[in-house]
Amino acid sequence: MRFDLPNGSSVQALKDVSLDLKAGELLSVLGPSGCGKTTLLNIVAGFLAPTEGQIILNGHTVKGPDAERGMVFQQGALFEWMSVRENVGFGPSMKGMPKAEKAKIVDHLLDVVGLQDFKEKAVYELSGGMQQRVALARCLANEPDVILMDEPLGALDALTREKMQGLVLKLWKETGKTIILITHSVEEALLLGERLIVMAPRPGRIHTEYRLPFAEMGVGQDLREVKKHPKFGEVREEILGMIWDMEEEIMGRTEDA
Amino acid sequence: MELLGNLWGELWAVLTTLLAAAPYIIGYILIILLMMVIWSGIKRLLTPKHDYSSLKTVTFGDESAVTSNTAASVVSIVLIFVFWGAFTGSKLLPGFMHAPGPFIGDGSFEYTITTPAGDSDTATVSVVVHPTGEEVDAPEVTDGDGIAKNDAVAIPVYRSELLRVDRNDEMGRDEETFITAVDGDAIAPGGSVDVAFGRIAMSDKGTLNIIPSTGLQMEPIWLPSPEAVWSRLGEIATVGYRNSTLAEHLGYSLFRVIVGFLLGALVGIPLGYAMGLSNWFRGWFDPIVEFMRPVPPLALIPLVIIWAGIGEVGKIILLFLAALWIMAIAARSGVSGVRISKVHAAYSLGASKWQIMRHVIIPNSLPEIFTGARVAMGVCWGTVVAAELVAAEKGAGMMIMVASKFQSTDIVLMGIILIGIIGFSIDMLMRQAEKWLVPWKGKG
Numbered sequence: 210m211r212f213d214l215p216n217g218s219s220v221q222a223l224k225d226v227s228l229d230l231k232a233g234e235l236l237s238v239l240g241p242s243g244c245g246k247t248t249l250l251n252i253v254a255g256f257l258a259p260t261e262g263q264i265i266l267n268g269h270t271v272k273g274p275d276a277e278r279g280m281v282f283q284q285g286a287l288f289e290w291m292s293v294r295e296n297v298g299f300g301p302s303m304k305g306m307p308k309a310e311k312a313k314i315v316d317h318l319l320d321v322v323g324l325q326d327f328k329e330k331a332v333y334e335l336s337g338g339m340q341q342r343v344a345l346a347r348c349l350a351n352e353p354d355v356i357l358m359d360e361p362l363g364a365l366d367a368l369t370r371e372k373m374q375g376l377v378l379k380l381w382k383e384t385g386k387t388i389i390l391i392t393h394s395v396e397e398a399l400l401l402g403e404r405l406i407v408m409a410p411r412p413g414r415i416h417t418e419y420r421l422p423f424a425e426m427g428v429g430q431d432l433r434e435v436k437k438h439p440k441f442g443e444v445r446e447e448i449l450g451m452i453w454d455m456e457e458e459i460m461g462r463t464e465d466a
Numbered sequence: 467m468e469l470l471g472n473l474w475g476e477l478w479a480v481l482t483t484l485l486a487a488a489p490y491i492i493g494y495i496l497i498i499l500l501m502m503v504i505w506s507g508i509k510r511l512l513t514p515k516h517d518y519s520s521l522k523t524v525t526f527g528d529e530s531a532v533t534s535n536t537a538a539s540v541v542s543i544v545l546i547f548v549f550w551g552a553f554t555g556s557k558l559l560p561g562f563m564h565a566p567g568p569f570i571g572d573g574s575f576e577y578t579i580t581t582p583a584g585d586s587d588t589a590t591v592s593v594v595v596h597p598t599g600e601e602v603d604a605p606e607v608t609d610g611d612g613i614a615k616n617d618a619v620a621i622p623v624y625r626s627e628l629l630r631v632d633r634n635d636e637m638g639r640d641e642e643t644f645i646t647a648v649d650g651d652a653i654a655p656g657g658s659v660d661v662a663f664g665r666i667a668m669s670d671k672g673t674l675n676i677i678p679s680t681g682l683q684m685e686p687i688w689l690p691s692p693e694a695v696w697s698r699l700g701e702i703a704t705v706g707y708r709n710s711t712l713a714e715h716l717g718y719s720l721f722r723v724i725v726g727f728l729l730g731a732l733v734g735i736p737l738g739y740a741m742g743l744s745n746w747f748r749g750w751f752d753p754i755v756e757f758m759r760p761v762p763p764l765a766l767i768p769l770v771i772i773w774a775g776i777g778e779v780g781k782i783i784l785l786f787l788a789a790l791w792i793m794a795i796a797a798r799s800g801v802s803g804v805r806i807s808k809v810h811a812a813y814s815l816g817a818s819k820w821q822i823m824r825h826v827i828i829p830n831s832l833p834e835i836f837t838g839a840r841v842a843m844g845v846c847w848g849t850v851v852a853a854e855l856v857a858a859e860k861g862a863g864m865m866i867m868v869a870s871k872f873q874s875t876d877i878v879l880m881g882i883i884l885i886g887i888i889g890f891s892i893d894m895l896m897r898q899a900e901k902w903l904v905p906w907k908g909k910g
Contacts, residue, residue: 256810276816286807289906290829299825300815333909344811351815 222248224412227262230389230404232354235381235424237390237402239448241455245413246391247359253389254278254357267354276300279353281344284364287332293319293343294328300351318346321383322376338369342376349384358390362397374400375432382428395448399423399441400432407448409455417451419444501541547692554691555683565682568623570595572605573663577674578647579614581637586646589614591631593663595678598622613637619676624685626677628669644672690876695883698876707877708868710860716884718860722778723846723892726785730842734790735835738797743827748798755794763788763849767856776857781850788849789842796838800831833900833907840896847889862888 223245230236238246251257253264255274264271266278279300280286287296294315295302301311319328322342332340341361348356361377362370374397381388392398398405403424409416421444427435435441514520525531551559555567573593580586589610596602604618613636621627637643646652648659648666658667664678686694703712710718740747741755766784774780804827812826854863862885869877900907 254810254814256813274810274813276814278814280811280814282807282811285805286811288808288812288826288829289909290832290904299812299817303812303815303817303821303825331906331909333906347811347815353814357814 221412223252223259224414226413226415228406228415230355230387232387233385235388235390235401235403236406237392237398237404238406238408239392239395239398239402239452240408240413240416241410241452241459242393243459244408244410244455246408248413249408250357250359250389250391253355254280276304276351277354279348279351279356281341281348281356281358281361283360284337284340287340287343287347289331289333291332292328293324293330293332293335296332296343297346297350299347314350315346318350321349321380322346336369337365338373341365341373345376345380349380349386353386355387355389358388360391360393363393370397371432375427377401378424378427378432379429381424395445395452396436399445399448400427400435405448407451410459416455497545501538501545505535505537505541550689550692553682553684554686554689554694556691556693558691558693567681567683568595569663569679569681570597570623571663573661573678575649575661575666577614577631577645577666578650579632579635579637579643580646581613582642585613587612587614589631589635590616591629591674591676592616592618593676593678594618594620595623595663596620598624609634613643621676621678623678624680626675628673628675631674632672639672645674648674687873687875690879695876695880698874699880702865702877702880707865708860712865712884715860715862715865716888719847719850719854719862720888722781722785722850722861723843726782726850727789727839727843727846729782729786730789730846731793731839733786734793735797737790738794738799739801739827739831741794741798742801742831751794755791758787759791759795763845764852767853770853771857776859781853781858784853785846785849788845792838792842792845793835796834796841797831800834800838801827803834804830832904836896836900836904836907840893840900843892843896844889847885847892851885 226245226249228236238249240246248257252259253271255264255271255278258272271278288299291299297318298311298315301314306314316328319325322345324339324342324346327335327339332343335343344361358377362373365373377388377390378401380386390398390401392401399421400423402419402421405419405421406415407417407419408414423435423438423441426438519531519533522528522531548559548563550556552563553565555564571594573595574590575593576588576590578586578588589612590607592605592607594602594605600622602620604620607616607618609615614632615634615636617629617631617634619627619629632638632643632645635643645668646654649661651659653659653666653668655668655670655672658665660666664676667675667677669675690698699712706712706714737747737751737755741751742748763784766787770780770784770787774783808826808830809822812822817825850861851863854861855867858864862881866878866881866885869875869881
């Protein structure tokens with residue numbers, strides 16, 4: 210992935226990023242800012258065309274956005290002119306699904322994410338955490354094969370965030386969806402990453418890949434217990450050190466320049 | 467350089483006027499402060515409030531602690547009417563609240579002439595000041611004794627009269643005999659003497675100018691009383707003015723505004739959408755829109771009159787142009803303001819381009835379009851009145867313009883008040899419509 214800048218130079222945003230994700234896997238992507246996490250996700254979602262290589266899903270090449278790949282954004286991607294119910298039912302409506310069938314899906318999903326009492330509310334009347342639950346439900350209502358999450362919990366406060374991490378794990382296990390999650394929180398990446406990729410910047414590339422047991426452990430459990438696991442702290446320190454070094458390298462480079 | 471000098475002179479004149487008004491402005495501020503003190507005294511007697519705001523200790527500088535005081539608004543408006551009534555001698559106010567009125571009735575003064583020989587004689591001038599519109603003759607007076615003869619004069623209220631009181635005297639200015647005193651006080655050309663009912667001034671040629679006191683009240687031709695305006699409102703609402711009733715005048719103005727605005731919106735909104743969604747259309751229309759936007763619609767009136775005449779078509783073209791650019795820019799910024807994550811989300815939920823337009827872009831741009839519509843309606847209302855001032859057969863602006871030419875200040879005042887009320891109502895209606903139709907405004 211490479212693009213030209215107005216001043217004539219060009220940026221190598223991503224280089225040699227190859228991944229093979231199996232159905233039902235939960236992948237979290239971690240890295241310092243500017244390492245191309247969001248660019249990678251935009252390419253997978255089909256919002257950007259890669260300059261080299263390709264994305265293949267279900268045996269066909271990805272050429273643009275499609276209902277088979279659902280997105281959950283950080284915040285502000287809900288439609289504030291629609292009620293909670295209409296937001297969740299957006300995907301089915303676009304497909305022209307009959308009302309009764311749509312209502313059943315929406316009701317079920319809102320029960321699952323714990324918003325049964327807020328179905329007819331306007332989205333702007335909800336708190337940040339509730340809005341992200343709506344965003345999750347909206348994505349699930351469309352029954353995508355892959356769910357792409359771009360720092361979905363980034364704008365939430367720490368307490369709400371822990372609750373929502375539990376919800377994401379629960380939904381992953383219950384629905385069996387393939388999920389790619391981008392985050393800048395190491396703990397979140399560890400908890401929500403069955404597979405974890407640490408990316409390095411300039412050019413954006415895969416630095417290290419982990420396979421971790423914590424997501425499996427965390428399903429239906431208290432996430433705070435998982436965090437006390439000795440291995441958890443060990444991996445966290447290792448990754449923090451890794452990212453620390455990368456940041457240091459970036460800083461040093463800008464100082465030289 | 468001459469221009470700068472002229473402008474400096476103008477500025478100086480403005481500042482002098484402002485300075486002359488300063489005592490009144492200060493007086494008004496003192497009244498405001500006095501009312502505030504009185505109100506806080508009254509408030510202490512009422513049951514104190516115990517809401518959240520009342521517990522705030524820091525209110526100075528806390529914007530949320532400052533709310534509009536309803537009592538102040540009421541007092542302010544009542545006071546405007548009280549002033550209006552007091553300075554026009556309104557019958558709605560008890561007499562003691564009136565500002566001193568002009569002198570009406572009989573008065574007299576004495577003047578003294580001195581002959582070259584040093585003899586002097588005194589005569590009386592009887593003055594009748596009568597209300598405007600009444601035919602009153604000067605009272606009959608006898609000549610009296612001596613060389614100076616008595617005079618009489620009738621003057622309408624608020625007017626003054628130059629009177630050659632020495633014309634009927636036995637010796638006048640041709641005999642080197644001059645008026646030297648009024649009511650015993652010496653007077654010379656250019657000077658003046660205060661008398662019981664007003665002032666007597668002497669012109670440079672030695673003629674007396676009788677100026678009855680005008681008091682502090684305004685003449686109806688400057689400022690009619692509230693009840694005069696009200697009764698004129700009733701008259702024009704039923705009988706009409708210049709072949710049209712009030713409803714017709716206002717109806718025509720509103721009709722022009724609404725049709726012009728709707729046409730402007732009908733063209734402007736799609737134009738704005740096109741500019742927001744296509745590079746080519748934005749490039750094509752940006753220079754045109756950016757140039758036309760700062761041109762005040764009023765500046766187009768002469769051209770529109772040349773091209774389309776003074777009929778309805780010309781007016782509506784003008785209002786169409788006034789609304790068009792505002793609506794186009796509002797729609798454009800409404801489209802540009804849609805967050806890319808919303809569009810991405812809709813695409814990844816399987817929406818087609820048309821569905822994105824219908825379910826994301828249009829609803830997302832509605833708040834901006836409503837804001838634009840409010841501005842456009844305000845501009846259109848101002849423009850239609852101005853256009854009618856210039857040339858029209860019917861309309862609120864035409865009504866007050868014609869009335870001003872005939873010095874019917876009451877109609878002018880009534881028209882201005884109605885124009886203000888309608889402009890305010892339009893804005894309120896648009897706000898209400900906004901609340902009902904786009905409740906998500908600013909909540910994204």
